[in-house]
Amino acid sequence: MIRLFRRAGRWIPALPALFILLGLTAAGINIAYVRSPSFADAFNTRVSSHIRVFLALLTGWIPFSLAEFVVLGSPVIAVVVIVIAVRKGGRSGRYFVRTIVGLLSCAALIYAMFVFAFGAGYRTTSIDKKLGLNREKVTVEELAGTARIVVGKLNELADEVMILYDDGSVRPYSHKETVRLCLDSYASLTDRWDFLSKLDAPVKELVSSPLMTYTHISGMYTFFTGEANLNTNYPYFVNVYTTAHEMAHQRGIARENEANFMAFLVCINSPDPYMKYAGYLNLYEYLISALGSEKELRDEISSELDVRVRYDLYCYSQFFDKYRENTAATVSNTVNNTYLVLQGTEGAKSYGLVVDLAVAYYRDRLDG
Numbered sequence: 001m002i003r004l005f006r007r008a009g010r011w012i013p014a015l016p017a018l019f020i021l022l023g024l025t026a027a028g029i030n031i032a033y034v035r036s037p038s039f040a041d042a043f044n045t046r047v048s049s050h051i052r053v054f055l056a057l058l059t060g061w062i063p064f065s066l067a068e069f070v071v072l073g074s075p076v077i078a079v080v081v082i083v084i085a086v087r088k089g090g091r092s093g094r095y096f097v098r099t100i101v102g103l104l105s106c107a108a109l110i111y112a113m114f115v116f117a118f119g120a121g122y123r124t125t126s127i128d129k130k131l132g133l134n135r136e137k138v139t140v141e142e143l144a145g146t147a148r149i150v151v152g153k154l155n156e157l158a159d160e161v162m163i164l165y166d167d168g169s170v171r172p173y174s175h176k177e178t179v180r181l182c183l184d185s186y187a188s189l190t191d192r193w194d195f196l197s198k199l200d201a202p203v204k205e206l207v208s209s210p211l212m213t214y215t216h217i218s219g220m221y222t223f224f225t226g227e228a229n230l231n232t233n234y235p236y237f238v239n240v241y242t243t244a245h246e247m248a249h250q251r252g253i254a255r256e257n258e259a260n261f262m263a264f265l266v267c268i269n270s271p272d273p274y275m276k277y278a279g280y281l282n283l284y285e286y287l288i289s290a291l292g293s294e295k296e297l298r299d300e301i302s303s304e305l306d307v308r309v310r311y312d313l314y315c316y317s318q319f320f321d322k323y324r325e326n327t328a329a330t331v332s333n334t335v336n337n338t339y340l341v342l343q344g345t346e347g348a349k350s351y352g353l354v355v356d357l358a359v360a361y362y363r364d365r366l367d368g
Contacts, residue, residue: 013098016105023108026115033123040123041195044252049197051117055226056201056250065204065229067222072208110224118223121254127261130195133360140294146359147287147301153268153280158306160273168315171236171274175243178275179203182244185270186251197251201228203243209233213323218242221249235316240278241267257353260286264358281309283358290355 033040059066070077128135162170171178179202190196203219206212209231219230219242228246232239244263253259260282267279284305291298302310 013101016098016101019105019109019112020101022112023105026108026112030115030119033120037123037125040120041125044120044124045195048117048120049252052223052226052250052252053197053199053201055117055224056199056228057226059225059227060201065206065225065227067220067225067227067229068204068206068208070225113224117226118221118249118252118254121249121252124252124254127253127255127258128357128360130193131361133357134363135356135360138356138359140291140297142359142363143287143290143355144294144297144301146355146362147284147291148304149362149365150280150284150287150358151301151304154277154284154309155304155306157273157277157280158308161277161308163308163312166315168235168312168319169237169274169277171240173274175203175205175230175232175239178240178243181270181272181275182247182266185244185266185275186247189265189269195252199247199250201226201250203228203230203246205230205232216323219246221246226250235319236274237278237281237312238316240275241282244279257357260354261357261361264354281312283354285313286354287358 029043033043126135162172164170173181182203183200186196187198190198204227206229210233212231213233217231218234218238219228221228228243228250230239230243230246234242241263244266245259247266248259248262253262264279264283267275267282270276270279288298288302291301
């Protein structure tokens with residue numbers, strides 16, 4: 001038996017074999033939480049949360065985004081791997097097998113990291129049930145009523161927000177302070193909802209932000225490093241909201257619509273006026289977009305918005321014109337949509353479902 005293992009080890013090294021075994025184990029766990037939301041809830045809370053916290057703390061001290069470094073260096077890494085694989089694989093049949101096994105083991109390890117650290121979040125009980133919200137089919141009247149509530153909140157905050165000519169609203173503090181405000185708000189919400197992991201980790205600013213804007217990606221969470229990353233090129237109210245959004249992913253809220261709604265809750269539960277403003281303004285955009293087919297009603301609600309807030313949205317539109325239509329955005333949206341569909345969501349359309357959660361959140365006030 002020992003001789004047999006030694007002979008097999010000449011073809012399949014121990015470490016790659018371990019990674020492949022880990023990948024097969026992950027496949028079994030993946031199937032289990034796809035079939036059972038209750039298992040996904042337990043796994044996400046009791047296993048994945050600890051892995052995410054460990055990875056976030058492991059990479060949090062690095063002053064730059066390790067994930068961005070890996071992504072930007074991926075072409076060089078790919079070329080090096082291919083060259084080494086060709087050289088090794090061409091030496092003999094045994095080395096060819098070892099090379100193939102090595103490449104498969106790398107893929108198995110990445111897959112296992114996704115399953116163990118993040119994947120369960122796509123299969124958990126929906127956030128409306130966790131928050132105790134009564135999510136039903138949304139009527140036009142409810143949607144309009146929710147939009148008017150949000151407009152009222154924005155109008156109240158307009159006097160507390162600095163909005164400059166040609167620039168729009170200005171965040172009155174640094175990105176580091178934004179992270180601290182989000183962490184404080186998450187800490188208060190964690191005491192209320194135990195499905196949120198307790199975590200104190202940074203959100204890293206991406207060096208490639210100006211180029212990344214062409215992909216229409218305002219931030220990203222990387223499960224293999226545990227890092228939340230921010231595209232700093234967007235206007236301030238988007239940056240604040242995205243910071244809270246990526247932190248939601250760090251805490252195991254994988255679905256995009258749910259992370260969007262959690263970002264809204266984090267922002268409006270902060271005592272800081274600009275945090276509140278960012279939360280309401282981003283939600284307003286979702287709500288008013290959902291009223292797209294009701295032009296007269298949409299225009300009526302928009303006209304109720306404080307002129308300063310409307311100007312802020314105008315500045316954002318002017319900023320985004322440069323990036324609105326391009327090949328990078330098309331490719332990025334296609335890849336992102338495919339990924340979301342594979343995870344059991346409704347793809348890019350799922351981003352719009354945040355309005356259902358918003359209406360459910362304000363339903364008691366609407367009924368009143």
